Amino acid sequence: xxxxxxxxxxxxxxxxxxxxxxxxxxxxxxxxxxxxxxxxxxxxxxxxxxxxxxxxxxxxxxxxxxxxxxxxxxxxxxxxxxxxxxxxxxxxxxxxxxxxxxxxxxxxxxxxxxxxxxxxxxxxxxxxxxxxxxxxxxxxxxxxxxxxxxxxxxxxxxxxxxxxxxxxxxxxxxxxxxxxxxxxxxxxxxxxxxxxxxxxxxxxxxxxxxxxxxxxxxxxxxxxxxxxxxxxxxxxxxxxxxxxxxxxxxxxxxxxxxxxxxxxxxxxxxxxxxxxxxxxxxxxxxxxxxxxxxxxxxxx
Ligand SMILES: [Zn+2]
Ligand SMILES: [Zn+2]
Numbered sequence: 001x002x003x004x005x006x007x008x009x010x011x012x013x014x015x016x017x018x019x020x021x022x023x024x025x026x027x028x029x030x031x032x033x034x035x036x037x038x039x040x041x042x043x044x045x046x047x048x049x050x051x052x053x054x055x056x057x058x059x060x061x062x063x064x065x066x067x068x069x070x071x072x073x074x075x076x077x078x079x080x081x082x083x084x085x086x087x088x089x090x091x092x093x094x095x096x097x098x099x100x101x102x103x104x105x106x107x108x109x110x111x112x113x114x115x116x117x118x119x120x121x122x123x124x125x126x127x128x129x130x131x132x133x134x135x136x137x138x139x140x141x142x143x144x145x146x147x148x149x150x151x152x153x154x155x156x157x158x159x160x161x162x163x164x165x166x167x168x169x170x171x172x173x174x175x176x177x178x179x180x181x182x183x184x185x186x187x188x189x190x191x192x193x194x195x196x197x198x199x200x201x202x203x204x205x206x207x208x209x210x211x212x213x214x215x216x217x218x219x220x221x222x223x224x225x226x227x228x229x230x231x232x233x234x235x236x237x238x239x240x241x242x243x244x245x246x247x248x249x250x251x252x253x254x255x256x257x258x259x260x261x262x263x264x265x266x267x268x269x270x271x272x273x274x275x276x277x278x279x280x281x282x283x284x285x286x287x288x289x290x291x292x293x294x295x296x297x298x299x300x
Contacts, residue, residue: 025057026283026291028274029253030105030129031174031213031244036077036085037064040248044092047250048102054254055295058101060129060275061089062244065108068117072109072138086125103276105129107174110164111141118169129275131211131244132170134160136179150186154179158195162202171275172242173203175213175225184221189229196230204237209273209280212264214256215246224256224263235268240280242273257292261285 032047033040044061051059063085064076077085086104093102104125108118110132122130135141136157145156157179164173177196180187189196203210216225226234234241241264245255264272264285271282293299 023291023294025055025099025295027056027243027257027272027288028058028060028101028103029054029056029245029247029257030060030172030242030274031062031107031131031211032059032247032253033107034061034063034077034085034088036081036088037075038077039075042250044089044102045095047247047253048092048096048100050247050250050253052097052100053297054257055292055297055299056100056254057291058103059253060103060105061092062105062107062129062131065106065118065121067109067111067114071111071114072135072140075138076109082121082124103128105131105275107131107133108169109138110134110160110167110170112160112163115167115169122169126277128277129242130169130171130278131174132164132167132172133174134164134178136182150183151191153182154192155195158192158199162199165203165206165208168206170208171278171280172209172211174211174244175216175246176210177226177230178216180221180223180225180227181219187221189227193229197233200230200233200237200239204239209240209242209275210234212241212243212260213246214243214260215252217256224260228263228267231263231267231269235264240271240273240282241269242275254292254296258289261289261292 035041047059066077066079066082089104096102104127146153161176213225216223243260245252247253272285272288273280273282
């Protein structure tokens, strides 16, 4: 120590529930799963415990929606498990650390022809947030849209992404360049740029948000979804962004959030968003970063 100054004292995270004027927990991880989708593990209460450690104010559970007629049933909850899903999230909320929020959301698949079914599903519970996903890698999608031409397939993906915003069912579009993991060795952003611009112009007109998904760094094309060039095009169009870890195991909650905030700033963003009662809330990136660094056990 250079002087008689007291050592830095981390803020006691248990003191933030009262009407304190100091830093507060502010942000949410808005994308994570439950074992009901058959490829994730951990009870929501375990995701909540990790979210608390990561300095978050809460988490939004967004497990893979049920779909009709056995559509990609191996990687999603069965329609008969939907009530159990709502219960599981409520159990997580009831057993979470004091003041920590565990909220109900859903990751629904966009697939042409399924819109009415999803509209009805989304009325079956009080959701805070609904993600819409184009999952190009599921067998039903490949059967319907793979023609042997990778450029055409990528283009179709971005057209679907725009349609998924325009259909009005979703608050935010998940991992919106997931297609770069199809034949990742030949992915060329510049080749796709005109198609992506056309899709983003359509999405921007809807006001629907887009996700910055940190799990992309663990995929075949190891970049967040979307990558920096697409994020910059989104920023130019003022498309709001929600950050999600897409955790399928509890310990990934809040994973790479500081890196994600940095990526947003580099792209030209000043705010980052999350949803409550299906309404978007925006927070300054600086404030979110400060709150995470105050409460994350890694930094405190
Ligand atoms: Zn999944
Ligand atoms: Zn997904």
